[in-house]
Amino acid sequence: MRRFVLTVRCPDRVGVVAAVTGFIAAHGGWVVEAAQHGDLGTGQFFQRIEILADTLSFGPEDFGARFAEVAGAFDMDWRLSDTDVPKRVVILASTEGHCLADLLYRWRGGDLRCEIATVISNHPDLAPMVEWHGVPFRHVPVTGDTKDEAFARILSLVDQAEADAVVLARYMQILPPEVCDRFPGGIINIHHSFLPSFAGAKPYHQAFERGVKLIGATCHYVTPELDAGPIIEQDTIRIDHADSVEELLRIGRDIERSVLARGLRWHLEDRVLLNGNRTVVFA
């Protein structure tokens, strides 16, 4: 059933929830799901409300005009999503296909509600898998010399795709700062470690060297500072002394793909709100 998802961020004060829910009730809106969070440290208030579209007495195009008074009174930063308008996603991958294959499989089965506009890779290896799913594949090689052109081309493909989200599914290339800054809170990466442990290159090798007893994966928004953006989701899995680096790689693939899939699903369902360099996740 079609739903509108309203997300709100504003300074916390008495009456915010009453104002928003009163507005929705006054126009007949049936609230299917609601969650809120007041951050005592920053004084910010966060809310997410799912409304059955058919019960509201007006459509999404009129929401802004009608909600303006409430939003203004409480100085709200707000956004309305319509589940009938699937978000558009561009995926960047390299040669390792486990995260990409998982996203494509979930998307095909309806678990990830979005349109995968295109998959871009710096290698041609994953083209057959992508194309078998009926998704366009673009090969954009990245070399030391061509980096600027390559990312200009990628930016242009992302713009063309009118992407709401860019997903780095083990892309293995560091995005230039100007790309990161173009989509704040819009680029989602999966890092193959439990951040902040083992940021940067070869995290499984680092984990092996340190002798940790669990390995992990982190899904986070990309910012210009490497592996330091707001964390959306993490998980860990047990290993032991008998596991070689190769086995860590194999074991880690499972947790990478599930952490990325959860993080992306929450993002697509407007369940993730930025709170400085942290996130509020209404999972």
Add this chain to the structure above:
Amino acid sequence: MRRFVLTVRCPDRVGVVAAVTGFIAAHGGWVVEAAQHGDLGTGQFFQRIEILADTLSFGPEDFGARFAEVAGAFDMDWRLSDTDVPKRVVILASTEGHCLADLLYRWRGGDLRCEIATVISNHPDLAPMVEWHGVPFRHVPVTGDTKDEAFARILSLVDQAEADAVVLARYMQILPPEVCDRFPGGIINIHHSFLPSFAGAKPYHQAFERGVKLIGATCHYVTPELDAGPIIEQDTIRIDHADSVEELLRIGRDIERSVLARGLRWHLEDRVLLNGNRTVVFA
């Protein structure tokens, strides 16, 4: 800081949240935490709201009279708790002390906000530990012949204690139906298996025989039907073929005590609402 916790259950319809939060806002109440759930299957709506006591323009004694109109209009079953009035708890135990010791330790450190009015046991073994914590201990032996008198005595001790909750911390005796029925949603048990697997006696032996690869524990409300009441919390832990029944007992103790502690804390904080034979847990 003192808080009022309002829990509400009523038929779901447009405007419930707005009515409740509107009422609170109209009287200056600052909402610290709020959660809600609409059950599509039963059409019931559940809500829990924490309000900063000092911000509300009246005290808990006036809440009922003022809230009556809203409550009546929406046919609400509601309750208000005051964090300044700690709930009173009676714990029943037998000879195994791990769950009891854990609850006493958490209570002493302030993690479990309640008054432990008394501990009742059918064996004297745990008396020194209980009394060291400054809690009264009552020894009420239960034998086949004296069962009726014993439970009459226990009921009278519970009544005397004006208990809000009775906790079976590995009590190992089956409560008579009339005791169960006296406190619907008020008696909390920890069962040493992942229910509905291995209900009844010797669940670790049953688990060993079946060859399961995880064992678990279940915290649930007691009803006259053995181990079949509404589940509050569960957890599992990995075992393997090398673990004997004795090792399952040892490993299981850890998960029993943490599952019981979580379930009881949620109950004491009014986070658990009954929904037929299931629970809504606003954790």
Add this chain to the structure above:
Amino acid sequence: MRRFVLTVRCPDRVGVVAAVTGFIAAHGGWVVEAAQHGDLGTGQFFQRIEILADTLSFGPEDFGARFAEVAGAFDMDWRLSDTDVPKRVVILASTEGHCLADLLYRWRGGDLRCEIATVISNHPDLAPMVEWHGVPFRHVPVTGDTKDEAFARILSLVDQAEADAVVLARYMQILPPEVCDRFPGGIINIHHSFLPSFAGAKPYHQAFERGVKLIGATCHYVTPELDAGPIIEQDTIRIDHADSVEELLRIGRDIERSVLARGLRWHLEDRVLLNGNRTVVFA
């Protein structure tokens, strides 16, 4: 590197390990990995040893003749696998493709060392995915009237494939007892619950009704008694009151596929030994 995997089961007594490892050492065998278990209840001893093939002074074809004396002296039930001879697997599926897709993906990437001889389904839906992976697909419809013929046909396909293992990847049909009995310890099923809870049909619906706080999946060997065979692997995942049956289905898919993949990998690597209706898993 090529390895021989020796698995042994025999009555436990002094000197078993010394006899086996002494034999291997006497012929120059380098032990890469070894594990053992003595079951105090049954008096059975279980062992698994991986030997670097190149270090042994003879090949697998001569192993039996040379090992006969040791095996006889200790009344051993033993088996030698050669990693250069991949096991042959037949997968049975129905319409739900998440477990099958996962196995195919892992197999293609080299994580599951085996030959997938064929995939058999009672529905044609999954044919394109299977065939894209270069694996033969056989559609064998099963209806009430044709059940006997259908399973005769399946048995003949399994025989033709010279299968070492038959995997039920959410096959949704109950195998006739005579099929189960043909391959003791050779048919692997994934059941979508934490057994023994919720055996039989619609386990997620059962789980929802009971109000459990975790759902699970169980990988087990198939025996004529439904969902009662030896358990290889299990896992659980947290749910809450807000999750509908449909969401349990979605959440459960992730755990089903990972539990099945782990169980099958261990089976293919000769890490699972039967111990009555339980298993020893040298993971």
Add this chain to the structure above:
Amino acid sequence: MRRFVLTVRCPDRVGVVAAVTGFIAAHGGWVVEAAQHGDLGTGQFFQRIEILADTLSFGPEDFGARFAEVAGAFDMDWRLSDTDVPKRVVILASTEGHCLADLLYRWRGGDLRCEIATVISNHPDLAPMVEWHGVPFRHVPVTGDTKDEAFARILSLVDQAEADAVVLARYMQILPPEVCDRFPGGIINIHHSFLPSFAGAKPYHQAFERGVKLIGATCHYVTPELDAGPIIEQDTIRIDHADSVEELLRIGRDIERSVLARGLRWHLEDRVLLNGNRTVVFA
């Protein structure tokens, strides 16, 4: 039942296992449990064998002389423990008692087989709890001025206690390098983060600031470099955006105490072998 636990470390080569198990079998030793690990990177071999004491034809005092030939031939670093000679433990704590209370409770119930010789603290707060358990308590204040004398006093108490292991149960003081160096592989610490994340002071505050979605604890051997010693055990637990630093502290206490208890039990049972700055744990 009394057992001897033999742990061995030596360069890996053909015949090591056969030599050790052959020696044990030749003297009638019944192996209850055995585990081994060959580290391909370092070429080191690690083994742990539990032998039923009554089955061996000689006692622990003769073991060395008889085993010398085997040990010499393979250049073994070995050690024999006797379960009838419980290890002696000194615990250092500060004011936070959750880890200490947990260790004392497990020890009293027989889960931790050792003698707790004494508890030393820089504060008097935990004295009543320790003394109620019948364990001597020593108050050794540590201030900037008296640090040297304080640690000299602690060293002397540890020496007097003939301690096999020193446990830092949230001791909150940094040990001087000379103390660390006196007991390599003998001092066990619990750090309240998932190392290497958040080493040093106030790890829960660090975790809150970074916005991680799981917190953890690490049990490790102490070396002169802070929080960088060989890791014995780790675990993590889920948190979310609504958890304040205070709640992280509360949630973390549960995982700290269980991780420390597991690590210490493994140490006491000779299940932990050092492999450079990593550990082999035969759990």
